[in-house]
Structures are given as structure tokens and as C-alpha cells.
Amino acid sequence: MALAKQVYRVLLRRxxxxxxxxxxxxxxxxxxxxxxxxxxxxxxxxxxxxKHIKHKYEEPRDE
Structure with a gap:
């Protein structure tokens, strides 16, 4: 019950x-x-x- 009173006093009062x-x-x-x-x-x-299978279909880029 003390925890409930503390929560009420800190968070729910205003x-x-x-x-x-x-x-x-x-x-x-x-x-x-x-x-x-x-x-x-x-x-x-x-x-x-x-994202799991794109490596099978994409070609490597030449840069």
C-alpha cells in the first residue's frame, strides 16, 4: 500500500x-x-x- 501512496503522491496528485x-x-x-x-x-x-534474400538477386556494384 505504501507504493500506491507514493505513486499517487508523485505522479497522480496534480x-x-x-x-x-x-x-x-x-x-x-x-x-x-x-x-x-x-x-x-x-x-x-x-x-x-x-533484407534476408536480396544478396541472391542484386549484382555487385563496380565502383
Missing amino acids: TATFALTVVVGALLFERAFDQSTDSIFEHINKQKLW
């Missing part, structure tokens, strides 16, 4: 800090969700994506 907490939480959640879904997608489609 409207401005509550709004900032919501915005920061949403940004962090969005970032974590985006990275995890990208990781799952790449794991499911391993060796099927262009």
Missing part, C-alpha cells in the same frame, strides 16, 4: 503531472508494442523478407 504521466506512458507503450510486433513479424517471416 493534473499536469497526471497528464504528463499519461503521455509518457503512452509513448513508452507505443514504442515497446511497435518493437515487439516487428520482432514477432520478422521471426515468423524469417528468410522470406527482402
Whole structure:
């Protein structure tokens, strides 16, 4: 219960800090969700994506 009181006192007591907490939480959640879904997608489609097979089809550049 002490942790809940501390969180309330620090983050949720004032409207401005509550709004900032919501915005920061949403940004962090969005970032974590985006990275995890990208990781799952790449794991499911391993060796099927262009970045995995492009070496078979691209010609080396002469520079």
C-alpha cells in the first residue's frame, strides 16, 4: 500500500503531472508494442523478407 501512496503522491496528485504521466506512458507503450510486433513479424517471416534474400538477386556494384 505504501507504493500506491507514493505513486499517487508523485505522479497522480496534480493534473499536469497526471497528464504528463499519461503521455509518457503512452509513448513508452507505443514504442515497446511497435518493437515487439516487428520482432514477432520478422521471426515468423524469417528468410522470406527482402533484407534476408536480396544478396541472391542484386549484382555487385563496380565502383
